[in-house]
Amino acid sequence: MIITFTRQLFILMKAGIPLLKALQIVCTQLPPGKFRADVESVIQDIQQGKSFSEALTNYRRFFSLFYINMIKAAEVSGNLTGILKELSQHLTEQRRISRQVQSAFMYPIFVLVIATVILVVLFMFVLPVFTRIFEDLGGKLPPATAFLISITNFASQWGWLFLFLVTVIVTTLILLGLKTNRGRYISNLVIWRIPILGHLAKSVEIARFCRTLGTLLSSGVTLVKGFEVLLETTPSVLLRQAIAEIQDSLEQGDNLSSAMEETGIFPLTLVKMIQVGEESGKIADLFLDAAEDYEEEVSFAVSGFLSVLEPVLIVVMGAIVGFIVISLFFPIFTLSGLVK
Numbered sequence: 623m624i625i626t627f628t629r630q631l632f633i634l635m636k637a638g639i640p641l642l643k644a645l646q647i648v649c650t651q652l653p654p655g656k657f658r659a660d661v662e663s664v665i666q667d668i669q670q671g672k673s674f675s676e677a678l679t680n681y682r683r684f685f686s687l688f689y690i691n692m693i694k695a696a697e698v699s700g701n702l703t704g705i706l707k708e709l710s711q712h713l714t715e716q717r718r719i720s721r722q723v724q725s726a727f728m729y730p731i732f733v734l735v736i737a738t739v740i741l742v743v744l745f746m747f748v749l750p751v752f753t754r755i756f757e758d759l760g761g762k763l764p765p766a767t768a769f770l771i772s773i774t775n776f777a778s779q780w781g782w783l784f785l786f787l788v789t790v791i792v793t794t795l796i797l798l799g800l801k802t803n804r805g806r807y808i809s810n811l812v813i814w815r816i817p818i819l820g821h822l823a824k825s826v827e828i829a830r831f832c833r834t835l836g837t838l839l840s841s842g843v844t845l846v847k848g849f850e851v852l853l854e855t856t857p858s859v860l861l862r863q864a865i866a867e868i869q870d871s872l873e874q875g876d877n878l879s880s881a882m883e884e885t886g887i888f889p890l891t892l893v894k895m896i897q898v899g900e901e902s903g904k905i906a907d908l909f910l911d912a913a914e915d916y917e918e919e920v921s922f923a924v925s926g927f928l929s930v931l932e933p934v935l936i937v938v939m940g941a942i943v944g945f946i947v948i949s950l951f952f953p954i955f956t957l958s959g960l961v962k
Contacts, residue, residue, distance in 0.1 A: 623657050624684055625713045632706035641702065642668055657684055673697055687854050688834055695842040705841050712837045716830065719917055722924045723826055729928060733935050737942075742785070744946065749774040752950050770949040803859070810859045818930075822923045827858045828888065829916035831865075836909030845905075846872065861887060878905070 627648060634644035645665050652658040660681040667677035675694040678685045689709065696705035753771050814820045831852065838848040849869050856862045864885035871881035879897035882888045892912055899908035 623652075624689075625710060625717060627652070627657075627661070628706055628713060629710045632703060632710055635703045635706065641674060660684055674702070687851050688838070691838065691843055691847065691851050692841055695838070698842060708837055708841060712833060715833065715917065719826060719829065719920055722921060723822070725924070725928075730931055730935065733939075737939055741942070745774055749946075749950075764949070764952055766945065766949040767952065770946065806859045807863075814860065818923075818927055822920065822927065825916050825920050825923065827856070827861050828892070829913050829920060831856065831861060832892070832909045832916060833913035836906050836913055839906035839909065845878065864888070 630648045630651065631644055634647055635641065639647070642665065645661065645668070649658060649661045649665060652661060660683065664674075664677040664681060667680070668674060675690055675697055678690045678693060682690075692705055692709050693702070696702040749770065753774050814824050816823075834855065835848050835852060838851060839845065843851070846869075849865055849872070853862060853865050853869065856865060864882075864887040867885050868878070868881040871884065872878065877897075877900055879893050879900055882896060883890070883893045895908050895912055896905060899905040
């Protein structure tokens with residue numbers, strides 16, 4: 623919604639329509655809801671004499687601190703149309719990367735959920751029927767079949783309790799990880815250390831960091847103010863901690879590249895790029911270039927992750943299903959050996 627709003631506002635202002643009139647036109651095209659109500663309130667605040675950025679400040683539900691500071695920089699520079707174009711491109715790129723990452727996780731999650739449901743149905747409803755057949759036949763069962771029957775008996779007697787306890791534990795861990803600072807820190811640390819996925823998650827955060835800061839700096843926002851915005855808008859606890867450390871170093875007179883290197887979070891190649899940018903005075907451009915590099919790396923990583931994950935999931939599920947089938951039907955093929 624915010625992307626469409628920004629893009630339409632940019633198009634209207636590029637055509638020469640004043641801000642207030644452009645906002646009113648865009649507002650009439652928005653569907654009824656909270657976002658439209660906030661835009662209507664913004665229009666009323668502007669009519670009462672507030673600037674665009676001041677009006678947006680009261681409606682942080684949809685307009686982030688990054689968005690507000692970009693508009694504030696546009697008002698200072700007098701280039702609102704250009705900033706709206708940059709905002710639209712920035713938000714569109716962020717959405718593209720987010721959707722790529724979500725697609726990488728959605729496929730394995732979907733497969734695992736379906737596989738879990740199938741296994742639960744098998745162990746709690748289907749396999750008990752075979753278990754009773756084998757018990758009636760008597761005789762010595764193959765080890766694989768005996769093992770499968772043990773799991774089936776456990777699932778029949780304690781399956782619902784086990785599922786309930788697992789659900790409670792997982793929900794509790796997730797809530798602790800989201801609600802407490804310590805939990806968020808540990809969750810972030812664990813995610814970043816997971817092979818492949820950890821590198822992907824970290825690359826996404828660094829790409830967002832580079833694009834956000836590069837966009838702010840290229841729009842006229844100062845470096846200090848840019849890090850204030852990053853500190854409030856960055857979701858990663860580890861990266862936010864690094865940003866706070868960089869802020870302290872900058873206040874003590876250190877240069878940006880040295881401060882970034884001291885955190886141990888940012889890759890050395892990025893640090894060297896920013897060092898070159900400090901010498902040439904083109905930090906904003908280099909941050910945007912770095913963002914493009916990391917976003918491309920994320921795209922390749924997502925494609926590679928999915929290409930590896932699909933056959934792995936197929937092999938694992940095939941092995942589980944194959945074990946169950948062999949364990950069930952091998953004794954049936956040798957019924958004469960099971961009869962006492």
